Amino acid sequence: MSEPSAPREREASETLVALRAASYAYEEGPTVLSGLDFDVTEGRALALLGRNGSGKTTLMRLLSGGLRPDQGGLTLGGTPVTYDRKGLTRLRTTVQLVVQDPDDQLFAASVEQDVSFGPLNLGLSDAEVRARVAEALAALDISALADRPTHLLSYGQRKRTAIAGAVAMRPRVLILDEPTAGLDPDGQERLLDTLQGLRDAGTTVVMATHDVDLALRWADDAALLTPSGVRTGPVAQMLAHRDLLAQAGLRLPWGIAVSELLRTKGLLDVAGEGPRTPEELAALTAPAMPGASAG
Structure with a gap:
């Protein structure tokens, strides 16, 4: 990974939201998370990965x-x-959370009404x-859909509308549960471009996903959620640990193997x-163009 710029290093020094010694168990169920310390750091895009039932949704x-921890606590800017x-x-x-299925989050008659709900409250x-x-x-590229009934939206448009409702709250942290699930390749690329724009504008993004390549x-x-706890670190280092990947029920990413x-x-x-990505591999291994000068 390339070194971040100096401004990003300064931003990344601040913990925005953190769990401290947090435990949680659902009623009449096993403990899902126990004694967890977990930080969301400003300016760092964080991927949450783990098998189904590992606690990703509970953590988010x-x-x-x-949810409220049974033990331990949550801090915001260092304050409980x-x-x-x-x-x-x-x-x-x-902090705003966008769930995986947009139909669990959208309820108003039109896109504009749905996105306005949070700010009105x-x-x-x-x-x-x-x-x-x-x-x-505008940030989600759906301005033209403002008056569109939500029940007439495509799946990708509903995803974007749900995210827009969270963005309208102007959060410093945006947490997304499987945001690319169900989208075709073009829809995924457009959404990733949108998320990059939000990051560039100062929003810290946390994404839960099963897609190690993404x-x-x-x-x-x-952050890899394993039976022995949560392990967090730079993405290229974490996703090269075969033992941790196995514990988390994940495969080795294509880029690491290549x-x-x-x-x-x-x-x-x-x-x-x-x-x-395959495109980066092609650029890395492409021979010099015929006739190109060395100067």
């Missing part, structure tokens, strides 16, 4: 205030979160609500950054 709901109306409003203006002026809705629709390509850091092959063939330096 704990971070966003949808309280679960009264004031504390939860403070949390949800900073903050008690903002009509002018401020309109500004936030317009900003969110995680390697997109994330700065990866990089290992290139190194054994002497085509990539030991410390060199390997390709993360």
Whole structure:
């Protein structure tokens, strides 16, 4: 991985939201997470990976205030979160969760009405609500759908509308549960471009996914949820640990496997950054253009 710029390093020093010694068990069920310390760091795109039932959804709901730890606690900017109306409003203006199925999140008659719901509940002026809705629709490239009934949207459009509703709250942390699931390749690329735009504008994005290739390509850091706990670190390092991947029920990413092959063939330096996509591999291995000068 290339080194981040100096501004990103300064941003990345701040922990926005964190769980401390947090445990959670569903009623009459086993403990899902136990004694967990987990940080979401500003400026770092984080991928959550693990097998079904590993606790990804529980972790996301704990971070966003949808669940309350049985033990331990949640902090926001270093301050413990309280679960009264004031504390939860403070949390949800900073952290927003978008669930996997947009139909579980959309309920208003039109796109504009749905996206405006959160800002209206903050008690903002009509002018401020309109500004936030317009900003969110533009960020998700669905301004033309503002008046469209939500039941007439395609699946990809419903995904974007659900994310726009979260973006309209202007959170510092956006948590997405399998945002690319169900999208065709073009829809996935468009959504990833949108998420990059949100990151560039200062939003920290956390994404739960089963797609190790997507995680390697997109994330700065990866958190692997295993039976022995959560392990977090730089994405290329974490996704090269075969034992951890096996514990998490994941396969080796394509880019890691290709990089290992290139190194054994002497085509990539030991410390060199390997390709993360087929396009990067093609660019790395392409011969010099005929007639190109060395100067």
